[in-house]
Each structure stands twice: as C-alpha cells, then as structure tokens.
Amino acid sequence: MRMLAVLLLALAASAAAASAILELGHGHVVFVTGGGATFPYPQYYMWMLKFMEEHPRVRMTYEYLGSGAGQARFFQGTLDFAGSDPPLGHEVWEQYRGKVMQVPVLLGAVVVTYNLPELGDKTINLTGRVLALIYRGDIEYWDDPRIQELNPGVKLPHKPIIVVYRADASGTQEVFTLFLHKAAPDIWPRELVGKAPEYPVAATGRALGGLGNAGVADIVVQRPYTIGFIEWSFAIENNMPVAAIMNREGRFVKPSIESLQAVARAAAEKLPRDPRGDFSGDLDYVVYAEGEDAYPITAWTHLILWTSYSDPEKARAVAEFLRWIALKGDEYMVPGYAPPPEPLKQLLLRAAEILEESAAAG
Structure with a gap:
C-alpha cells in the first residue's frame, strides 16, 4: 500500500x-x-x-x-x-x-510492540538476543523460558508467537536488523541486515509482512499474539504497548526524547x-550505542x-x-x-x- x-x-x-x-x-x-x-x-x-x-x-x-x-x-x-x-x-x-x-x-x-490480550498494555522486557531468536524462528511460544526469565512475575501465555516484519524495502527494517546483529552477532549475521532481509522465521508459517510502519501497526493491533517493530511515533499515535529493551549497559529501557x-x-x-x-555507516553510531540510559534502537x-x-x-x-x-x-x-x-x-x-x-x- x-x-x-x-x-x-x-x-x-x-x-x-x-x-x-x-x-x-x-x-x-x-x-x-x-x-x-x-x-x-x-x-x-x-x-x-x-x-x-x-x-x-x-x-x-x-x-x-x-x-x-x-x-x-x-x-x-x-x-x-x-x-x-x-x-x-x-x-x-x-x-x-x-x-x-x-x-x-x-x-x-524503532520500538518493539506486541498484542498480548492477557497483559493489555503491560510492559514486557526483551533483549536483542531473544528478539534475534524470535525472528529466526527458534523461539516459538510466548512463555518460552528465555522470555519468561526476563519477565519474572508476569504470566505469559502458551501461545505461538506470530512475527510481523516489513514486506517492503524499509529503512526501519535496516535499523532493526542492524540492532539484532550488534546485540547478537552469533545469532543474527551481517547478511541478515538490510532493508529487505530474508527472515528465517518466514519459513515456519508464523510470520506476516506489513507494508510500511502503518501496515505493521495494523497487523499487530488486529491480530492477537503478534510481535512487530515500528517507529515510536506510530506506537504513540495508536496507543500500542512498547517493550523495554536491554541496552549495551544491561539496563531495560524504553525510548525518551532525552535519551535520543x-x-x-x-x-x-x-x-x-x-x-x-x-x-x-552512520547508523552504527546511534544503533546500540553506549550510555547508561541509551535506548538501543x-x-x-x-x-x-x-x-x-x-x-x-x-x-x-x-x-x-x-x-x-x-x-x-x-x-x-x-x-x-x-x-x-x-x-x-x-x-x-x-x-x-x-x-x-x-x-x-x-
């Protein structure tokens, strides 16, 4: 579209x-x-x-x-x-x-958003490594122990994760996949970084492509148990939940104007x-940057x-x-x-x- x-x-x-x-x-x-x-x-x-x-x-x-x-x-x-x-x-x-x-x-x-009806707008914690495993297709269920251990006290559903990505050649996608590579290079190799990468999860049948940030947002809003990445302003406009992502210093953070x-x-x-x-190469300067309060994407x-x-x-x-x-x-x-x-x-x-x-x- x-x-x-x-x-x-x-x-x-x-x-x-x-x-x-x-x-x-x-x-x-x-x-x-x-x-x-x-x-x-x-x-x-x-x-x-x-x-x-x-x-x-x-x-x-x-x-x-x-x-x-x-x-x-x-x-x-x-x-x-x-x-x-x-x-x-x-x-x-x-x-x-x-x-x-x-x-x-x-x-x-770039924020990670999700649709978990059991949690509503509650914030969940995620790492670049876990996200890389999700987009590879290696983590299949929301209550996988690798997600659960990041979210003590949160009861995650035993439901398949439906992974949403950009179907068009997208700079937002390049930023997100560059983050995955920098946070987990052993899982997400450099060849999977780009505007239109081939996501391994697509082969599992648990993935959907959306056109533009708006297309990804629409899928996540309408489809329970999805996860996707969009530009922060689209999440604000649509009142969508945003995950806290572990930064380079090991802190879970959400974006703020000051941190950007x-x-x-x-x-x-x-x-x-x-x-x-x-x-x-200038995206390397801002994606997964150092700083105690730095938002990693x-x-x-x-x-x-x-x-x-x-x-x-x-x-x-x-x-x-x-x-x-x-x-x-x-x-x-x-x-x-x-x-x-x-x-x-x-x-x-x-x-x-x-x-x-x-x-x-x-």
Missing part, C-alpha cells in the same frame, strides 16, 4: 514573510516533490504543513514509499528529494560524489562536517538532495525549507521524535548555502 500524502495547504501569510524568503515571480508557485522513508513521515508532514503556511508560494509533497523506493525514485529523477533512514551506501555515494548531499535530520526510535538526544549529540561528533561527504533519518537543481527557484525553495527546519523546526515536533542537535542543524544550514550558491550561479 502506498499512501500519497500531498500537502497542498495555501494559507495567507504576511507579504513581508513571503517576500523576505523567496524572490518568486508574482503569482508563481514552486512545486517540490519528496518521498521515501515512512519512519519520519508524521514529522515531515508537520514540518511541511507549517512551512507552507509561512511560504504560500511553495507546494511540497511527500510520498510514503519506504527508504529503498525513495532512493530509487530520487535517482530516477521523479523526486526532488528523498527521505531515507539509512544513508547512501559508499559505492552509490562514490558514483554521485559532489552531486548529492545527505543530512541526518531527525531522531527517532543524548545518543545523537555524541554520535554527531563523528559525522562529516560537509553534507556532500560520505555518511555511509535509536536511529536518525536522512534527507537526500542534489547539490544543484535545473530550476534555480526550486533550489531556493529547498534551501529555505532546510533553513526553516534548522531555525524553527524545534517548535513543531511530533511526539516520538527528537529535534536535530546543533551539529545536524549546522549541516542543514550548510546544505542550504550550497543550494543558494548553485541557484545564484544559474
């Missing part, structure tokens, strides 16, 4: 606000098309909505596709920018070196200072953009959107996301400068 979220709000903004930002011809409208990751969709929707209220001559769209499809369509030329949880791989970056920019723009968390920001601040120091740089998501556009007005519109996120985006955060820390804001501002320079050059 693809959801085309077309944000076409044209509310009156002050003439001063409109003219100070973009020098467009009278009545001229600039259209900017984006698409890709479902992970940041609720936040991008909010940012675009508020940006267009202030910039009525800009129309922005974002198509809910998944990271893999977003990258593909960006390079095919049908999108002006892509949203992608993982950055470009090194080989792809080398191919487009100097022509493409990437900015980790937003912090979120702490992970991001430390990780941002390892990033390139130029948005044209190589960001491949923290992730950031990226905007992928060209360094120049054939239409200078489009370049200026994209540049202003990046600047707006850096300077005003914190005011409009959706529950479940953390705003970019200062080093990421500087990357956004530098990307805006590069686009403005290209527009001025014609």
Whole structure:
C-alpha cells in the first residue's frame, strides 16, 4: 500500500514573510516533490504543513514509499528529494560524489510492540538476543523460558508467537536488523541486515509482512499474539504497548526524547562536517550505542538532495525549507521524535548555502 500524502495547504501569510524568503515571480508557485522513508513521515508532514503556511508560494509533497523506493525514485529523477533512514551506501555515494548531499535530520526510535490480550498494555522486557531468536524462528511460544526469565512475575501465555516484519524495502527494517546483529552477532549475521532481509522465521508459517510502519501497526493491533517493530511515533499515535529493551549497559529501557538526544549529540561528533561527504555507516553510531540510559534502537533519518537543481527557484525553495527546519523546526515536533542537535542543524544550514550558491550561479 502506498499512501500519497500531498500537502497542498495555501494559507495567507504576511507579504513581508513571503517576500523576505523567496524572490518568486508574482503569482508563481514552486512545486517540490519528496518521498521515501515512512519512519519520519508524521514529522515531515508537520514540518511541511507549517512551512507552507509561512511560504504560500511553495507546494511540497511527500510520498510514503519506504527508504529503498525513495532512493530509487530520487535517482530516477521523479523526486526532488528523498527521505531515507539509512544513508547512501559508499559505492552509490562514490558514483554521485559532489552531486548529492545527505543530512541526518531527525531522531527517532524503532520500538518493539506486541498484542498480548492477557497483559493489555503491560510492559514486557526483551533483549536483542531473544528478539534475534524470535525472528529466526527458534523461539516459538510466548512463555518460552528465555522470555519468561526476563519477565519474572508476569504470566505469559502458551501461545505461538506470530512475527510481523516489513514486506517492503524499509529503512526501519535496516535499523532493526542492524540492532539484532550488534546485540547478537552469533545469532543474527551481517547478511541478515538490510532493508529487505530474508527472515528465517518466514519459513515456519508464523510470520506476516506489513507494508510500511502503518501496515505493521495494523497487523499487530488486529491480530492477537503478534510481535512487530515500528517507529515510536506510530506506537504513540495508536496507543500500542512498547517493550523495554536491554541496552549495551544491561539496563531495560524504553525510548525518551532525552535519551535520543543524548545518543545523537555524541554520535554527531563523528559525522562529516560537509553534507556532500560520505555518511555511509552512520547508523552504527546511534544503533546500540553506549550510555547508561541509551535506548538501543535509536536511529536518525536522512534527507537526500542534489547539490544543484535545473530550476534555480526550486533550489531556493529547498534551501529555505532546510533553513526553516534548522531555525524553527524545534517548535513543531511530533511526539516520538527528537529535534536535530546543533551539529545536524549546522549541516542543514550548510546544505542550504550550497543550494543558494548553485541557484545564484544559474
């Protein structure tokens, strides 16, 4: 299922606000098309909505596709920018070196959710190792001793675990499987990390695939005894239970804005200072990161953009959107996301400068 979220709000903004930002011809409208990751969709929707209220001559769209499809369509030329949880791989970056920019723009968390009617919204504890065994198909029942020992005092049902994963090529899925590998490399090898891995549990007949975060959430809500992984904001929106996951320090933690920001601040120091740089592998900096209170499946998501556009007005519109996120985006955060820390804001501002320079050059 693809959801085309077309944000076409044209509310009156002050003439001063409109003219100070973009020098467009009278009545001229600039259209900017984006698409890709479902992970940041609720936040991008909010940012675009508020940006267009202030910039009525800009129309922005974002198509809910998944990271893999977003990258593909960006390079095919049908999108002006892509949203992608993982950055470009090194080989792809080398191919487009100097022509493409990437900015980790937003912090979120992948959470493990479940439907256990006997427990309601009670929190259960899980480890990366147990999750890897569940997604391999090695743990079959909810009351398996390896789950039960993590949850003393909780009566888990003797019911088969129905495992839900992403049926589309998904950055959320890459983040989750990277966590499984880092937490239990002997159980979850590197070849099972990716946007569309082959889950061993699928061969057992106890697995279902959902399209997008919303598709996984729908299955878990509707089907008892399921387990799945989704972006945190989707769990908040649907009032779904969220497991506490053991972090690198051996503590069971649930996500919080403060823990996401702490992970991001430390990780941002390892990033390139130029948005044209190589960001491949940067998920390793935030997934299963060190820190007593660190949530272990923290992730950031990226905007992928060209360094120049054939239409200078489009370049200026994209540049202003990046600047707006850096300077005003914190005011409009959706529950479940953390705003970019200062080093990421500087990357956004530098990307805006590069686009403005290209527009001025014609």
